[in-house]
Amino acid sequence: QKEVEQNSGPLSVPEGAIASLNCTYSDRGSQSFFWYRQYSGKSPELIMSIYSNGDKEDGRFTAQLNKASQYVSLLIRDSQPSDSATYLCAVNRGSQGNLIFGKGTKLSVKP
Amino acid sequence: KAGVTQTPRYLIKTRGQQVTLSCSPISGHRSVSWYQQTPGQGLQFLFEYFSETQRNKGNFPGRFSGRQFSNSRSEMNVSTLELGDSALYLCASSPDIGGNYGYTFGSGTRLTVV
Numbered sequence: 001q002k003e004v005e006q007n008s009g010p011l012s013v014p015e016g017a018i019a020s021l022n023c024t025y026s027d028r029g030s031q032s033f034f035w036y037r038q039y040s041g042k043s044p045e046l047i048m049s050i051y052s053n054g055d056k057e058d059g060r061f062t063a064q065l066n067k068a069s070q071y072v073s074l075l076i077r078d079s080q081p082s083d084s085a086t087y088l089c090a091v092n093r094g095s096q097g098n099l100i101f102g103k104g105t106k107l108s109v110k111p
Numbered sequence: 112k113a114g115v116t117q118t119p120r121y122l123i124k125t126r127g128q129q130v131t132l133s134c135s136p137i138s139g140h141r142s143v144s145w146y147q148q149t150p151g152q153g154l155q156f157l158f159e160y161f162s163e164t165q166r167n168k169g170n171f172p173g174r175f176s177g178r179q180f181s182n183s184r185s186e187m188n189v190s191t192l193e194l195g196d197s198a199l200y201l202c203a204s205s206p207d208i209g210g211n212y213g214y215t216f217g218s219g220t221r222l223t224v225v
Contacts, residue, residue: 044201101146103152
């Protein structure tokens with residue numbers, strides 16, 4: 001079982017819709033969870049972090065964490081063409097471990 | 112506040128050569144991690160340095176090595192380059208070890224081995 005799994009996509013949504021990105025992880029000891037956005041040809045950029053069960057909202061972005069189900073998700077409301085990118089889920093490997101990344105989900109927002 | 116600086120941005124090397132990549136973390140950040148990114152494998156962890164000591168290491172051969180200096184700047188070295196080493200190498204800095212606060216990535220070094 002891969003440590004962090006994401007659907008590779010592409011996920012295509014119309015402009016203005018909600019994009020839902022999902023991620024599962026295998027290490028129950030993981031404590032920190034992150035979503036990164038990577039535009040083509042650029043490096044990953046941290047957009048959300050979440051540490052406890054529930055929802056965390058930041059502007060149009062909402063991160064959701066369910067540790068019992070080992071599941072993290074990212075919702076993007078009112079999706080814009082500028083949101084078109086690959087979204088990477090990252091999970092830390094315990095308190096002293098490094099970040100493990102999923103392979104990313106490619107999101108395409110159509111005008 | 113300056114971000115994470117990686118040099119050089121692009122490199123073309125021949126099989127069998129060696130290469131050294133450099134990373135300067137955000138001021139005050141003591142942890143530097145290195146990742147290899149390829150289209151097929153995604154982001155793969157190479158190693159993490161904190162206070163000049165390697166704290167974590169990924170599943171890469173010994174040809175991949177690194178070090179960190181007292182000012183937190185880090186270098187990674189790849190010896191006896193292979194075609195499969197062609198990738199984007201990303202450096203990430205963090206205030207503390209383990210990525211609990213997330214990483215800030217540099218722009219990367221694009222290595223092409225011919």
